[in-house]
Each structure stands twice: as C-alpha cells, then as structure tokens.
Amino acid sequence: MRTIPTLLPVLVFLLVAAASAADDGGDNSTFVPRDYILLDCGSSGQNNDSDGRQWNGDTGSKYAPSLNSAGVYASNQDSSVPQYPYLTARVFTTPFTYSFPLGTGRKYLRLYFYPSNYSGRAASDAFFDVNAGPITLLRNFSAYQTAQAINFAYLIQEFSINVASSGLSLTFTPSVNHSNSFAFINGIEIVSMPDIFSDIPTLVSGGTPTQYPIDENWAMQSMYRLNVGGQAISPKEDSGMYRSWADDSLYIYGAAFGVTYPADTNVTIEYSFPSLSPLGCLLLG
Ligand SMILES: *[C@@H]1O[C@H](CO)[C@@H](O)[C@H](O)[C@H]1NC(C)=O
Ligand SMILES: *[C@@H]1O[C@H](CO)[C@@H](O)[C@H](O)[C@H]1NC(C)=O
Ligand SMILES: *[C@@H]1O[C@H](CO)[C@@H](O)[C@H](O)[C@H]1NC(C)=O
Ligand SMILES: *[C@@H]1O[C@H](CO)[C@@H](O)[C@H](O)[C@H]1NC(C)=O
Ligand SMILES: *[C@@H]1O[C@H](CO)[C@@H](O)[C@H](O)[C@H]1NC(C)=O
Ligand SMILES: *[C@@H]1O[C@H](CO)[C@@H](O)[C@H](O)[C@H]1NC(C)=O
Numbered sequence: 001m002r003t004i005p006t007l008l009p010v011l012v013f014l015l016v017a018a019a020s021a022a023d024d025g026g027d028n029s030t031f032v033p034r035d036y037i038l039l040d041c042g043s044s045g046q047n048n049d050s051d052g053r054q055w056n057g058d059t060g061s062k063y064a065p066s067l068n069s070a071g072v073y074a075s076n077q078d079s080s081v082p083q084y085p086y087l088t089a090r091v092f093t094t095p096f097t098y099s100f101p102l103g104t105g106r107k108y109l110r111l112y113f114y115p116s117n118y119s120g121r122a123a124s125d126a127f128f129d130v131n132a133g134p135i136t137l138l139r140n141f142s143a144y145q146t147a148q149a150i151n152f153a154y155l156i157q158e159f160s161i162n163v164a165s166s167g168l169s170l171t172f173t174p175s176v177n178h179s180n181s182f183a184f185i186n187g188i189e190i191v192s193m194p195d196i197f198s199d200i201p202t203l204v205s206g207g208t209p210t211q212y213p214i215d216e217n218w219a220m221q222s223m224y225r226l227n228v229g230g231q232a233i234s235p236k237e238d239s240g241m242y243r244s245w246a247d248d249s250l251y252i253y254g255a256a257f258g259v260t261y262p263a264d265t266n267v268t269i270e271y272s273f274p275s276l277s278p279l280g281c282l283l284l285g
Contacts, residue, residue, distance in 0.1 A: 031240030033192035034103045039063060041185045042071020042088030049084040051236040055187065058090065063098045074116035078153060085187025086114035086154050091121060092128075092172050092183040100190060101167040106197070106216075108241060109161055109170075112187030113143035114154040121182050127175035128183030132161050132168060135219045140175045143184075154186075156244075158222040160193065191242055226251060 037056075040047060044059035060068050071090045074081075081087065090096070111130065115123040123144040130138040137159055147155050161168070168190070172183040203212035214220075226248040227233055233245035 029239075031194055033240060034105075035100075035107060035190055035192045036242075037063075037100065037188070037190040038085075039098075039188040040085040040088065041090040041187055042073075043085075044070060047084045050082055051234060053236065053242070055084045057088075058098075058188075063100050064096075072119045074114055074118060076116050081114055081153055085112050087186075089114070089116075089118055089184045089186045090172075091118050093174060095171055095173040096183070097169050097171040098188065099167060099169050102163045102190065103192065104163055104165060105195060106160055106162050106193045107168070108189070108191045108193050108243070109137075109159045109168075110187075110189040110191075111138075111157045111159075111185060112154070112189070113147070113157070113184070114186050115142075115144040115147050118182075118184055121180065125178070125180040125182060126184055127178045127181045129171075129173045129175065130183075131171045131173070132159070132219060135161065137161075137219060137221070159219055160222070161219045162216050164217075189242070193241055224251070 038053055039058050039061065040055035041058045043055075044057035046054055046056055048054050058064055058067055059070055067090065071088050074087050074089065077087055109132065115126065117123050124142070126144060127140050127142050128138070129136055130141065138157065143155065147153060170188065172185060174181040174183045197214035197216070200211045200213050202209045225243060225245050227245040228248045230245075230247070232247045233243075235242035235244055238245065
C-alpha cells in the first residue's frame with residue numbers, strides 16, 4: 001500500500017510587491033542597480049556566460065584578497081552545465097569570509113552551486129552553513145541532496161537581504177560532526193533591489209488579503225517566481241534585477257489551466273514606485 005506523506009503545514013507568502021510594466025502609455029523603464037557583482041569563484045579574469053553577463057574571477061579579488069591562487073575545477077565537466085560560473089569552485093575546509101563593500105539597502109544575493117566532486121572530495125560530503133553577517137542563510141546545507149531532490153544538476157539559492165551600513169560579510173563554514181565535510185561555492189551574485197517593502201505589501205494566503213509589514217532586518221529566501229499567464233523570462237530579459245521568472249503553467253494543479261488574458265489597454269494601473277517588472281508576482285517563503 002502506498003502511503004501518502006503527511007503534508008507539512010506550509011505558509012506561503014504571496015507578496016504582491018512587484019509592479020507591472022503597465023503605466024501611462026507603457027513605461028519600459030529598467031531598474032539600474034547601484035551594486036552589481038558577478039563573482040566566478042575559483043576562476044580568474046573575466047568571462048561572459050551564455051546570457052552575455054560578465055563574471056569576474058575571485059582569484060586576487062578585492063572581496064577575498066587571500067584567494068590569490070586558482071580554485072578547483074569540477075571533476076565532471078558536463079557539457080550541459082554552463083561553464084560560467086559552475087565549472088570552477090572554491091572549496092573550504094575551514095570557515096572563509098568574503099567581504100563585499102556595498103551601498104545600504106536591500107540586495108538580491110544569489111549563490112550558485114554545482115554539486116560535483118572537487119579535487120578528490122565527494123559532492124555528497126559537502127555540508128555547510130552560509131552566513132550573511134549575523135544571519136544564517138543556509139544551515140548544514142547539502143547542495144548535492146538539494147540538487148537530487150529537485151532533479152537538477154546545478155542550482156541557485158536566492159535571498160533578499162538588507163545591508164545596513166558596513167557592507168556584507170558572507171561566510172562559508174563546513175558543518176562539524178560530518179567526516180570529510182567541506183564547503184564550496186561556484187558563483188556569487190549581488191544586485192541592488194529597489195525599496196519595494198517600505199510600502200507595506202499585501203499578503204494573499206487564501207483568506208482576506210492583509211497588510212504584511214516586512215522588517216528591514218529580515219532576510220528572505222525566494223522559493224518560486226512565476227510570470228503569471230506568461231512565459232519564462234531569463235535574467236538578461238528581466239527589467240534590471242536579473243531575476244529568473246518561470247512559466248506558471250507548470251505549477252497549476254488540476255485539469256483547468258485557465259485562460260490567459262493580456263493586460264487591458266483601457267485600464268491604467270498606477271503604482272507608487274517606478275514600474276519594474278513584467279506582469280507577475282513574487283513568491284517568497
Ligand atoms: C515598450 O516595449 C514594448 C515592447 O517591446 C513596445 O511595443 C512599446 O512601444 C514600448 N513602449 C515605450 C513607451 O517605449
Ligand atoms: C562580455 O560582456 C561585456 C559586458 O557585457 C562586453 O562589454 C564584452 O564585449 C563581452 N565580451 C565578449 C568576449 O563577448
Ligand atoms: C565522486 O566521488 C565519490 C567518492 O569518492 C565516488 O564514489 C563517485 O563516483 C565520484 N563521482 C564522480 C561523478 O566522479
Ligand atoms: C547535517 O545533515 C546530515 C544529513 O542530513 C546529518 O546526518 C547531520 O547530522 C547534520 N549535521 C548537523 C550538525 O546538523
Ligand atoms: C558535535 O559533536 C559534539 C561531540 O559529540 C557535540 O558536543 C556537539 O553538540 C555536536 N555539534 C553539533 C552541531 O551537532
Ligand atoms: C477599450 O475601450 C474601447 C472603447 O470603449 C472598446 O471598444 C474596447 O473593446 C476596449 N478594450 C478592451 C480590451 O476592453
């Protein structure tokens with residue numbers, strides 16, 4: 001007999017905090033981030049990824065001056081895995097901190113992981129914590145198990161964090177009590193995001209929509225980002241924050257897929273902040 005796993009109570013926040021591109025006459029303005037860092041861990045020099053975005057190697061980088069020699073290559077250089085930033089890594093057997101001087105305000109922090117074997121270390125042995133200053137973003141994280149669970153060869157963990165004053169310290173710490181444990185990272189992306197939470201967002205969770213204030217010290221992790229009624233959008237096609245948007249049809253349960261309507265051109269939606277993103281919504285959990 002097949003047992004149906006108990007569904008854990010999951011609180012899903014649907015924060016309708018992303019604006020539509022619809023504005024008076026169609027405003028296509030693109031957000032220009034103050035901070036925009038693409039750090040290709042374990043490599044040196046500048047390399048463009050398949051999306052045309054330019055990554056800088058962390059060898060000799062001002063964010064990690066002690067990393068003055070090359071990192072390690074993934075042992076399986078799978079052609080289906082994008083070379084930048086995934087095929088090189090930094091491996092840490094003791095805690096290591098990158099220090100990013102940044103402007104204040106919220107940032108997207110994207111951590112890129114390709115759980116391969118690295119210089120004789122097995123991918124399945126990597127268990128580690130990632131801390132942004134005092135906040136633990138990932139605890140006893142296994143990129144290997146996570147990638148297996150979602151059936152992907154590589155993955156990105158995206159966070160929204162507030163940088164108060166002195167920039168961002170990002171620390172990788174191998175878990176204790178697991179023999180041969182190590183930490184690794186393939187790529188780090190930091191992009192300023194606009195101040196979308198100072199106007200209190202609306203929480204939609206099945207009941208009556210309520211206001212849901214976001215404390216500026218909270219860090220949040222993105223779970224899904226769907227372009228509702230539209231297609232997938234690559235980071236390069238986003239409106240300046242390099243977000244990845246997924247097609248929502250994969251996430252609709254049941255037989256009825258609904259009908260997709262384009263925006264009504266007779267209706268003007270006015271937002272109190274500049275228009276930023278395609279039609280859609282941001283799911284944070
Ligand atoms: C905005 O972009 C769309 C699609 O690229 C285009 O059709 C429209 O003319 C643009 N609007 C403005 C005001 O530039
Ligand atoms: C890499 O990207 C940068 C910035 O987008 C661009 O200026 C440069 O020409 C690109 N280099 C190559 C080799 O495509
Ligand atoms: C990774 O290392 C483990 C342990 O040494 C080994 O069993 C496994 O076959 C290796 N995987 C690859 C893809 O090289
Ligand atoms: C980390 O996770 C592994 C596998 O899930 C587990 O065996 C181990 O006890 C955990 N370690 C800590 C310190 O939580
Ligand atoms: C690791 O093991 C030591 C000794 O067995 C124990 O005191 C400690 O609490 C363990 N730490 C974690 C995070 O499990
Ligand atoms: C917009 O308004 C015009 C004139 O009232 C009308 O003919 C048209 O059907 C409207 N468009 C939509 C999408 O409702």
